[in-house]
Amino acid sequence: xxxxTGFLEIDRLQEAxxxxxxxxxxxxxxxxxxxxEQAGKQAARCMDCGIPFCNNGCPVNNIIPDWNDLxxxxxxxxxxxxxxxxxxxxxxxxxxxxxxxxxxxxxxINDDAVGIKxxxxxxxxxxxxxxxxxxxxxxxxxxxxxxxxGSGPAGLACAQxxxxxxxxxxxxxxxxxxxxxxxxxxPDFKLEKNLIxxxxxxxxAEGVTFKTSHYIGDAAQASDKDLTVKTPEALQKEFDAxxxxxxxxxxxxxxxxGRELExxxxxxxxxxxxxxxxxxDKLSSQVLAKGKHVVVIGGGDTGSDxxxxxxxxxxxxVTQIELMPxxxxxxxxxxxxxxxxxxxxxxxSHEEGAERDWAITSKxxxxxxxxxxxxxxxxxxxxxxxxxxxLKMQEVKGSEFDIQADLVLLAMGFVAPVGNVLTAFGVDQDxxxxxxxxxENYRTNLAKVFAAGDMRRGQSLVVWAIREGRQCARSVDEFxxxxxxLPR
Numbered sequence: 001x002x003x004x005t006g007f008l009e010i011d012r013l014q015e016a017x018x019x020x021x022x023x024x025x026x027x028x029x030x031x032x033x034x035x036x037e038q039a040g041k042q043a044a045r046c047m048d049c050g051i052p053f054c055n056n057g058c059p060v061n062n063i064i065p066d067w068n069d070l071x072x073x074x075x076x077x078x079x080x081x082x083x084x085x086x087x088x089x090x091x092x093x094x095x096x097x098x099x100x101x102x103x104x105x106x107x108x109i110n111d112d113a114v115g116i117k118x119x120x121x122x123x124x125x126x127x128x129x130x131x132x133x134x135x136x137x138x139x140x141x142x143x144x145x146x147x148x149x150g151s152g153p154a155g156l157a158c159a160q161x162x163x164x165x166x167x168x169x170x171x172x173x174x175x176x177x178x179x180x181x182x183x184x185x186x187p188d189f190k191l192e193k194n195l196i197x198x199x200x201x202x203x204x205a206e207g208v209t210f211k212t213s214h215y216i217g218d219a220a221q222a223s224d225k226d227l228t229v230k231t232p233e234a235l236q237k238e239f240d241a242x243x244x245x246x247x248x249x250x251x252x253x254x255x256x257x258g259r260e261l262e263x264x265x266x267x268x269x270x271x272x273x274x275x276x277x278x279x280x281d282k283l284s285s286q287v288l289a290k291g292k293h294v295v296v297i298g299g300g301d302t303g304s305d306x307x308x309x310x311x312x313x314x315x316x317x318v319t320q321i322e323l324m325p326x327x328x329x330x331x332x333x334x335x336x337x338x339x340x341x342x343x344x345x346x347x348x349s350h351e352e353g354a355e356r357d358w359a360i361t362s363k364x365x366x367x368x369x370x371x372x373x374x375x376x377x378x379x380x381x382x383x384x385x386x387x388x389x390x391l392k393m394q395e396v397k398g399s400e401f402d403i404q405a406d407l408v409l410l411a412m413g414f415v416a417p418v419g420n421v422l423t424a425f426g427v428d429q430d431x432x433x434x435x436x437x438x439x440e441n442y443r444t445n446l447a448k449v450f451a452a453g454d455m456r457r458g459q460s461l462v463v464w465a466i467r468e469g470r471q472c473a474r475s476v477d478e479f480x481x482x483x484x485x486l487p488r
Contacts, residue, residue, distance in 0.1 A: 002072030006044030012112035013042055015121070020352040024312055027188045027278045029095070031348075034115075036074065039122040042115045043071035049106040053338040054116060057104025059467045060086045060093075064101060064116055071119055080127040083120060086487070088157045088466060091128070091195045094121035096186060097463045098301075104338035128198065135205035138166035144480045147172060147239040149216050149421070152180025153462045154453025155245035156199065157469030158476070161486055163207045165477055170239070172214040174227060177279070181247050182462070184272045187305050189312070190348075193279060217424035232425040241448045241476050244435055245469060246421060248454035252412040254297065258365025263372040267302045267411035274309055289313035293404045295375050296320040296354075297362055298411035301347075306409045308349030318354040319403055323393070325382055326358035361395060365408065375403045417455040425449060434458050442472040443479075450476055 003009075017023075018030035034042060046068035054064045063082050070079035083090050094117060105113035127133045144167045148155045151173040159169045177183050179196040200210065215227040222229055235242055251266045258264070265287065273286045289310035296306045299322030310318050331341030350356065361380045367373040379399035382391040416433035427444040428436040435451035437443055442450045452472035453465040470487065477484035 002046070002069050003044035004048075006041075006072075007047050007107055007111070007114075010041050010045050012045065012115055013038055013118075014115070015118045017348065023189065024352055027274075027312065029189060029192050031095070031121075033122045033125045034118055036076075036122075036126070039119050040072050040074055043068040043119055045107065045114045046072075047107055047114075051106075053104040053106055054101040054114070057338055057340075058101040059461070059463045060470070061467075062086050062101065062116075062120070064114075067123060068114065068116075068119060071123065076123065076126050076130075077132055079123050080132055083123050087463075088160050088470065089153060089199060090120050090124040091199075092153060092182060092191065093117075093463050093466070094124055095191050095195075097461065100340050100463075103336075103340050106338075109333055109337055133198075133202065135202050136164050137206050138164055140166050141168070141207075142166040142481065144168065144241070145170070145239045146476060146480075147235050147242045149235075149242065149244050150180055150246035150453070150455065151175075151178040151210070152182060152245065152247050152453065152465060154455075154465035154469035154472075155180065155243070156203070157466045158243055158245060158452060158473045159208050159469075160203050160206065161470055161473035162476060163203065165484070165486060167477070167480065168207065168209075170209040170211060172216055172230070173210070173212045174215045174223075176213050178210050178212060181249075184275050185247075185268060185302075185305075186275075187271065187309055188275065188278045189308060190305070193275075217421045221420040221424070236446075236448065240480055241450065243472060243476060244422075244425070244427070244444070244449065244451040244455050245453045245465075245472075246417055246455045248414040248417050248434075248459040250414055250416040250419065250433075251410065252415050254362060254410050254412065256362055256364050258367065258372065261365055261367045261372040262370050263367070263406055264365055264408045265410065267296075267298070267306050267409045270407075270409050271302075271305055271309060287407070289315040289318075289407055291316055292406035294318045294407045294409065295403055295405040296409045296411055297375075298322065298413065299324070299356075299358070300411065300413060302413075303409075303411035304347040304349045306411055307347075307354045308352060310407075310409075311349070311352045311354070315407075317404075319405075320350075320354050320356050321360040321362070321377065321403075322356075322358045323361060323380070324358065361393070363400065365405075372405055372408055375405045375408060377401060377403055414454075414459040416458075422455075427451070432458055439468070439471065441475040441478075442468070443475065448479070450479075 016032045023030040067079040067082040099117040101116045102113040146169045148159045148171045163169045215222040219229040290313045294310045294315045296303045327344045331343040364376045379396040435456045437451045452468040474486040
């Protein structure tokens with residue numbers, strides 16, 4: 001513990017950020033990491049609480065008190081080593097993770113939690129700036145080959161771990177660039193893509209081979225006929241092990257009248273082209289929010305990304321609605337700590353401008369000439385069922401109203417992975433359409449096929465994907481070699 005009374009003397013400091021009016025003019029990141037001195041002071045707030053609940057609150061079990069102490073002492077290289085011991089990509093989590101570790105912080109019981117995420121951000125950015133993040137190629141090769149399907153955080157973490165113990169790993173990605181939803185799902189103003197590219201360079205030096213525009217499955221099911229297609233049978237014959245780490249990409253639809261109108265679309269179909277444009281691609285067409293009244297249906301991170309993107313396009317107005325009731329401004333910590341609480345969360349995109357409303361159901365969409373012009377909505381209330389005790393939704397009589405809408409973005413979450421890939425492999429699936437595999441060994445019903453990340457657990461966080469990729473890598477290594485030194 002660096003400073004015994006630090007948590008009593010030092011207030012939490014938020015990372016500085018560019019003003020909304022300025023950052024809306026570009027697509028770059030706008031949050032600045034803490035200075036060395038600021039990070040040292042923030043790390044001094046760590047309490048040495050005896051039982052580090054933050055460690056268990058973090059899905060990858062980051063050893064947070066240790067690197068807090070090292071940052072306080074300005075031992076940045078040591079802090080980076082501790083951080084990397086549990087997390088392959090802290091530059092991703094230090095930017096886009098919702099930080100469940102901070103909800104679990106002991107100081108959070110009656111004060112502001114330690115700024116764990118901001119300290120992590122400072123550590124990894126300093127590591128890259130100082131040239132400390134270098135390839136870690138294996139001393140010897142095993143002669144074993146592994147195919148990883150999907151290049152999101154689960155696939156990348158699994159591939160890096162396996163390459164570092166000497167296996168020849170090939171990552172297959174159906175898109176034209178590596179990164180999965182990190183690349184084409186998260187806007188650049190939250191995660192600049194050079195961060196993915198620099199990790200790719202490191203992993204290639206460690207022995208990982210990347211193959212983009214490759215579709216694994218039945219050629220008739222490939223969305224783009226220009227993709228290179230490999231069948232699961234060919235893949236299983238060519239490689240000693242196969243790992244399925246694709247994303248949960250099937251969006252939840254809104255089956256109401258008017259769904260077919262022009263201007264009503266899935267959030268990802270709106271966000272993905274913008275990422276391509278920022279990357280320098282020339283698109284034949286792109287849906288822009290400029291001058292439009294935008295309605296975003298869904299209150300999660302994807303909806304927030306739609307808000308930020310629409311404002312950068314120059315939308316006339318942005319309205320975000322959510323079916324569930326408005327969360328409380330702050331949680332009842334005595335009831336929820338150390339677990340993730342339900343409370344009102346305002347993202348940086350919301351700060352840039354948006355009307356938000358809760359407990360709203362979408363009844364229909366209407367327009368003229370085949371184009372959407374309004375959303376017909378109504379207010380709902382959630383009432384506890386006297387028999388089951390469950391909350392049930394009921395419409396408030398006489399509450400129906402219209403929202404002007406030239407563009408309606410459906411951001412209501414994702415329900416399943418790409419089903420035709422799983423069908424082509426013939427792996428067992430659970431009731432939600434995910435690959436059936438446990439978290440002990442991540443093995444499917446097929447002899448040498450494993451699964452991890454969203455494809456196994458369903459829609460989740462980047463930090464959970466990294467955890468599963470790492471743990472799956474150990475199971476694959478044990479399968480190939482009989483034992484493994486990789487951490488779980």
